[in-house]
Amino acid sequence: MKRVSTTVVAGGILLVALLLAGFVSFYASSSPDGLESVADEKGFIDTAGDHATGDGPLADYDAGLDSERASVGVAGVVGVLVVLCLGTGLTYVVRRRTPGTEIQRDSAITSA
């Protein structure tokens, strides 16, 4: 069987993430989530304070554009890219801390 390259898999995951955050997110349920709903029912939802970054440009996944669809979509795409950069950078830092231990690392995985 033809082996799908890692680049294709990576591109596929990125494409799906961008589509979900940039397009499908518009159709997400706007009902309160499980915790909010329970907090409302039990009467402690009002103990939630104002968010410190609640006035930020992307607060509540709203980029502040005229179109609601574009607003949530832009916020979603920005979020995906920021998380991707942070996650990838973090991986680089984690792996860089142990230069030259490639063989040890592989044997550690096999024996784990």
Add this chain to the structure above:
Amino acid sequence: MHVPDGFFDAPTSVVTGVVAAAAVGVSLRKARNELDDRTAPLVGLVAAFVFAAQMLNFPVVSGTSGHLMGGAIAAVLVGPWTGVLCVSTVLLVQGLLFADGGITALGTNVVLMAVTTVVVGWAVFRGLQVVLPKNTAMVPVCAAVGAFVSVPVASLVFVGLYAVGGTADISIGGLATAMVGVHTLIGIGEAAITFLAVGSILAVRPDLVYGARRVIEQRELVIRSSTTEVSA
């Protein structure tokens, strides 16, 4: 389940913050054993996928929705230690950029959604892998069951924290019933998304799925023996 500022008193928020920082610190050390040249490029992408999927609230019961937490997905795809880092990254960006989850509650949210769901999701996944047939087709099934269990357990941890440091004086028993009830339903969605995501990558490149490595090693042995039989 993003906890806003104000649900917990200051001491509880400080303690969960310290626990979260310790968990992330240990994960930073341990994650390097999980990452090799094949899987490392996928870590940022798995985190990005979890972020995207968390935006997709699905309805569970009338007037209530739920969304993916992602601990089980991340743990099975890139390994549990790396999984903690993935979900923590998502929570950090959500709290700072999107006002989703309080800043003072970041530690609480990491404990609930990064640490608890990864630990429970991975433990159930590994436990099932040991007792169920060792083939790759079982990997998404085990991952889905781990995902399903992780959500109500995370809601129970919230209740436990609330009993210690919640700012409202409410019945803890009633809170537990309500939280576990709705989060068991949300767990079904978590299981479905986890099954699809893990199953999709497994179908094209099983070697890229961290949780499938042990199974693949065993399967390769089986293929060799059967090839010998055919050629003989």
